[in-house]
Amino acid sequence: MKVIVAGLSKTGTKTMNTALTYLGYEVYDLFENFWYVGDDWIKQYKEGFRVEDMKRMYENVDAVVDLPSDINWEEILEAFPDAKVILTTRDEDKWFKSLSNQVDQLNGDFMFRLIRTITYTGIRLQYYFAATATHLDVVSTWPSSYLRLRHEESLKRLKRKHERNVMQIAPKNQLLVYQVTDGWKPLCDFLGVPVPNKPFPHKNKGGFLLDGMRKENLVMQRMQIELRVSLACLFVLFVIFLYNIYLSFTF
Template sequence: MKVIVAGLPKTGTKSMNAALSQLGFVVYDFLEHTVLTQDEYVDILHKGWSTEDFRRMYQDVDAVVDVPACFFWDEIHKAFPDAKIILTLRENEDIWWNSMQKQLEVNDRFISKLAGVFSPTYRRAKTILNFTGVLLFGCPFTQPFLKNAECNAELAKKGYRSHNAYVMSTAPKDQLLICKCSEGWKPLCEFLELPTPDCPFPHKNIHASLPQELEDHPIAMQIMNETLHSLIKVAVVTGVLTYCSIKYGPITTIQAMYGQTKGLLQTLMIPFSSVV
């Protein structure tokens, strides 16, 4: 681990991910955290953690950005004390909150709701995201299927202030860079002691455009494939049940389903019955 980005979501974390990747770092963002280290974070959030947990999780990773890693930046730094810390900020907390609110609204779009129901990978990822959202801002990052995003703006901004103040007062001064992505390559490359790329600094997730930007990401594709396959299965079952209901009547169809389900359960119980 070489770089820990401690900045909260919507402070330029996607731009910083792109910049660090362009500089040659292997970066874990929220998708990698919540999917590739999913089991570890479920245990961490529900049971606690040790420094060795984070060392094992990120031993082959160069940099981490976004949730839940930004919440655990200090614990990750204990595991990798030589890593440099970057605190990304917005111009002020109101601009940050307006951007955060747009992202929460995007997270509540219909396709995201479907993925939250029909993708096993995304369902578990949501558990981690929402747990961290409550810890940081007092509200989850995603909402149930029929519920829209709700978050207390003042509580969220208080969380923003508290998090930033804690990083600035706790991180080793000689290992900390406080920056805004609008400042471009210069402060980042000087801090990391790397040459400045001959291209514009990347700017990502502008106006909460993250879903479009992640369309080709392998983990996002996995989530969408799971969602599509589950929807196809639901459509097939619904079609069969509709056909049977029309041809044989709904009562006969329900009785047949009950009989099949009962028979399957009895079959599954045979090994237990024989042991008893």
């Protein structure tokens, strides 16, 4: 583990994922954390954090971004004490607006709610969200497929508290406080790598996550395939049900 991005969701985490990937890092974002080590995270939340487990989970990973590594950055740093910490931040009004947009999109997208209700991977994701997203009170209340968003000022205070905590605890020589609008140079200088000859990426602007994920993320694509299979099975069962009703009236 070389880089821990400790900024909360909606502070440029998807942009950081892309930027670090451009720079050659193997990055675990929210969906990678869910898919590859999600069961380990749930176990850690239930039984307590163990350094040896964290080392095993991320022994072949260069960087972590977003849930749940943002809120548990200290536990990861304990396992990898030489890792660099990047605190991504942004204007809190823009941050809250982006977070609200994303929650509204996730709640309003019928297909995504259906995925999290009738597909195997979607149900696992729902449970994972419920176990790991409580630091923002953006929580799936099982079995509901809706997310709840806390009061605006409460969330802003939580963001300030989280960022103060990172700045106070992280070793100063291993910490970069960073806004993605700053571009390549401060990031590359901090990491000790050359600035790439390509524009700095900007992903998930405004909190509109699903469109990009459907095109690019393999876990999301898998869930969409599972949804089609589940709907097909439900349709077949419905046809069989109607046929049995027809037979009961015919004979």
